[in-house]
Amino acid sequence: AQTVTxxxxxxxxxxxxxxxxxxxxxxxxxxxxxxWYKQPPSRQMILVIRQEAYKQQNATENRFSVNFQKAAKSFSLKISDSQLGDTAMYFCAFMKLFQGAQKLVFGQGTRLTINP
Amino acid sequence: EADIYQTPRYLVIGTGKKITLECSQTMGHDKMYWYQQDPGMELHLIHYSYGVNSTEKGDLSSESTVSRIRTEHFPLTLESARPSHTSQYLCASSESPGGYTFGSGTRLTVV
Structure with a gap:
């Protein structure tokens, strides 16, 4: 079974x-x-960024970028020029394609606080 | 605007009551999911559906049941609520492996 930490x-x-x-x-x-998903306090979970494992190039989305190390099974998220609105729970998630299902397995989450 | 809607947003109910959490999406997605999010914030898949008349159990055992009679509708039912069911329930849908679209969640408290 897949696990995310x-x-x-x-x-x-x-x-x-x-x-x-x-x-x-x-x-x-x-x-x-x-x-990587972002869940602001009492608000909807939204997708931040996605990475396909077959792509060697790291995904970027404006101030958000990832460092994908497939051999090391590592997938870190970098937030540049952080803003107060970035305060949220951040979840890393893995998706395996299996017989039509697209089940997401989530990590435990990281609570990020941006201070003024 | 295409979206996914969950009602109610908050629910406080007594032990033994039957409840149904509603989830509807307007995007025409075939695949829909229910996740339970515990107080520690970790999410666990409890039910999913490939399409109409398809329902499957998720990775976390749950006493709840689901139905999928229409593409857009995926309600979750608890026949007899207990305090151990207190949690946040998130509904989601997907089409391609581009990721899920999540609803705002239902925060359930059973007293």
Whole structure:
């Protein structure tokens, strides 16, 4: 079974700083997807960024980028020029394609606080 | 606007009551999911559906049941609520492996 581990339960940085959230996963699959989701307090979970395992190039989305190390099974999220609105729970997630199902397996989450 | 809707947003109910959590999406997605999010914030898959008339148990055992009679509708039912069912329930849908679209969740408290 796939597992996803986020080793940082909480992080706190000052506004405009850069922060990196860690994620490791365990799988024997070769083709899969990895995601970072953001869940602001009492609000909807939204997709931040996606990475296909067959792509060597790291995904980027404006201030958000990932460092995908397939051999090390590591998938960290870097947030540049952090903003107050980035305060949220961040979940790393693994998706395996299996017989039509697209089940997401989530990590434990990292609570990120951006301080003014 | 295409989206996924969950009602109610908050529910406080007594032990033994039957409840149904509603989830509807307007995107025409075939695949839908229910996740349970415990107080520690970790999410666990409890039910999913490939399409109409398809329902499957997820990775976490749950006493709840689901149905999928229409593509857009995926309600979750608890026949007899207990305090151990207190949690947040998130509904999601997907089409391609591009990721899920999540609803805002239902925070259930059983007293």
């Amino acid at each position: 986020q080793s940082q339960p909480e992080m706190s940085v000052q506004e405009a700083e850069t922060v990196t959230l860690s994620c490791t996963y365990d799988t024997s699959e070769n083709n899969y997807y990895l995601f």
